[in-house]
Amino acid sequence: MSLSYRGHRPVLLADFSRMAPDQVSVYVDLTAGGGGHAEQIARRYPAARLILIDRDKEAVARLREKFAGMERVTVVHGRAGEVDKWLFLLKVRKADLIFADLGVSSYQLDDPARGFGFKSDAPMDMRMDTTTGETALDLIKRLTEKELQDILSSYGEERESRTVARALKKAAAEGKRTVKEFRDAIAAAKRFRPARIDPATQTLMALRIAVNDELGEVERMLERAYVSLAPDGVLGVISFHSLEDRLVKRFFVDRRGQVPLPKPFDDLPPRPVTVLKAVRPTEEEVLVNPRSRSAKMRVLVRN
Ligand SMILES: C[S@@+](CC[C@H](N)C(=O)[O-])C[C@H]1O[C@@H](n2cnc3c(N)ncnc32)[C@H](O)[C@@H]1O
Structure with missing residues (x-):
């Protein structure tokens, strides 16, 4: 596994680490990108299974190279909005930590051929996939x-x-x-x-x-990630745009206090979901990594 974050610095990495539960058997990264956040999980939980999803086939190739030889890591070329399908196909029932770091990566932005930067001589493409x-x-x-x-x-x-x-x-x-x-x-x-x-x-x-139907993807991703969470599972989402953040905030707030108990206790009142206070990058992080400037992380815990 390569140790460097060449070209891409993971955003809010320390806060991401703090929100992770003590035990993680299954980690799902819905937008794995350069694998920076995933790498931290791989180190901290040496026995955890990691499912890394990205809709960009170049990111997938990079992730496969980065985690080559690690059998507990599965890299999937797919959409976050289909996470339940991928977990079903991989025979994974529930995840303890599900994470999404939305938007485009520095790799995508910095590659003029992809057409994400406005100085690019590339065709007007802009598809992540x-x-x-x-x-x-x-x-x-x-x-x-x-x-x-x-x-x-x-x-x-x-x-x-x-x-x-x-x-x-x-x-x-x-x-x-x-x-x-x-x-x-x-x-x-x-x-x-x-x-x-x-x-x-x-x-x-x-x-x-x-x-990229980015807002539709956020809605589908939240619904499907939520039902894929294990009982004490944590769902964290970093967004970079107020429209995305509004969807995440509303989804999380709507679910407070709404975890149904399993049978035969399902007629009892549902258990609460905790929604943590949103986290923004510090001034120091923004100085070192300007891409983090508009980042906001929201975290939901099923407890
Ligand atoms: C900001 S980067 C993630 C960076 C990553 N956390 C890291 O540490 O390197 C976002 C990545 O998510 C991918 N992506 C965005 N929306 C997606 C979606 N709906 N489904 C799958 N991948 C998505 C992009 O292709 C990009 O590679």
């Missing part, structure tokens, strides 16, 4: 201007969503293909330019969220 689904360019071509506008304003809070949607449709009709071409079209169309960020930042993030 390049083996399936529509690219960002397909999406721009298929949706109406109004549908695009709605995506930009709800997922990206883009104030000039109408202007930008029109610019995107025009650029696609003119045969523009690369992220940089679309970025330049957005920058040219917008009247107001935010001072500190690129004018295309919110639009590209909104398109990425739509291309």
Whole structure:
């Protein structure tokens, strides 16, 4: 197992470690990425079984290499929203610790060929799983201007969503293909330019969220991870976007006090679920790892 976090620093690693239960027989990482969080679990629980899921086949290849030779580690190319299916296929009944660190990894952001960065000469793709689904360019071509506008304003809070949607449709009709071409079209169309960020930042993030159905995935993932938790299990989620965080918060709060007891006690009042206070990175962590800036971790414990 490689020891370095080359190119990707796990976010909120110390807090992640603190929330882990004393005993872990099965750990499920729903968004394993570079395997930083998983590596810490592998070290701390030398007998634990680790199921590492990622929808990006390049991440899966990297994870297989990183954990090569460790029979207790299974790496799955799949979606977090299907975690119950993967556990069933792997004959794993319940997990003691389930974790998701949402969004894109530094590997994805830093690889210009993937089209996540706005200076990229790569095609407008933005799929985390390049083996399936529509690219960002397909999406721009298929949706109406109004549908695009709605995506930009709800997922990206883009104030000039109408202007930008029109610019995107025009650029696609003119045969523009690369992220940089679309970025330049957005920058040219917008009247107001935010001072500190690129004018295309919110639009590209909104398109990425739509291309990968990131919010739908969070909803499915939470439902299915929750039913896969062992009785004293812990579910932790790090989100980077207020819309994701809102889904996590609502899901956790809704489940407080709602764990049904197993038969024959199922007619008794359900046992409580504890929802811990959300954790944000310290100033020191943000300095060392700027990607952590908008991270928020929420933790639910079935107790
Ligand atoms: C922020 S990175 C995870 C980093 C990881 N915790 C580490 O320590 O290296 C997010 C990863 O989750 C994957 N991902 C995002 N949404 C996913 C989903 N719904 N299902 C499976 N993988 C997902 C991405 O492909 C990416 O590799």
